Amino acid sequence: MPGLYIDARHCVIRDDSVTTLDQIRNDGIGLAIWQRPASAIPQRARYALHQMPNHSSVTEDRPETAARALQADLPVAARPLAQDIRFLARRFANIAGIADVRIRLQLVKDDACRKFHVDAVGLRMLCTYAGPGTEWVDADGQVRILGLMQVAIFKGRAFPDQTPRVLHRSPALSRRPPRQRERLVLCIDDPAYFR
Numbered sequence: 001m002p003g004l005y006i007d008a009r010h011c012v013i014r015d016d017s018v019t020t021l022d023q024i025r026n027d028g029i030g031l032a033i034w035q036r037p038a039s040a041i042p043q044r045a046r047y048a049l050h051q052m053p054n055h056s057s058v059t060e061d062r063p064e065t066a067a068r069a070l071q072a073d074l075p076v077a078a079r080p081l082a083q084d085i086r087f088l089a090r091r092f093a094n095i096a097g098i099a100d101v102r103i104r105l106q107l108v109k110d111d112a113c114r115k116f117h118v119d120a121v122g123l124r125m126l127c128t129y130a131g132p133g134t135e136w137v138d139a140d141g142q143v144r145i146l147g148l149m150q151v152a153i154f155k156g157r158a159f160p161d162q163t164p165r166v167l168h169r170s171p172a173l174s175r176r177p178p179r180q181r182e183r184l185v186l187c188i189d190d191p192a193y194f195r
Contacts, residue, residue: 012138020033030154030165031155033152035147037149038149046184055073055184058104062100064089085105103186104185107183108182114170118154118166118167123155123189125153126168126185126186126187127149129184130148131182132171133147135170135171136167137167137168145171
């Protein structure tokens with residue numbers, strides 16, 4: 001769905017411009033979605049991690065340093081992915097007003113985080129690089145799904161405003177056909193919430 005979409009009742013804003021993510025700091029916005037195309041990162045780069053069946057990396061530092069440390073664990077074919085992670089980490093740090101970020105890149109193969117919830121953080125950025133996207137619930141109780149490569153920032157319980165929070169969860173992989181039981185997920189947070 002290209003073009004700006006604002007639904008104040010659902011506390012959601014989405015658009016095909018990266019600047020949409022900046023709106024998450026505003027009162028009345030609980031979820032900001034940058035609707036970029038799935039082709040934003042070459043498929044071969046996104047799927048290069050399937051060569052590493054149990055890939056999970058977590059790093060905390062300045063965005064550049066954290067992304068560089070994470071890149072060291074990636075196969076050469078995944079370098080475009082590393083560049084995207086660096087860009088998103090810088091963007092998140094700027095939006096959250098923090099110097100350091102916590103980056104988690106994980107190949108998920110189970111039903112982790114399968115219950116709808118609100119995170120115990122201020123802000124959380126999520127992007128699914130491969131597999132089924134994160135599910136979220138609108139104000140009508142409808143389950144929506146973030147598209148592949150779309151970038152979302154959710155307000156968590158610790159964000160200091162009264163905006164209603166948007167419930168979300170990981171999709172249940174065990175109920176899917178075998179070829180759809182993996183997802184490559186990027187999660188960026190403020191590391192202060194993990195200390």
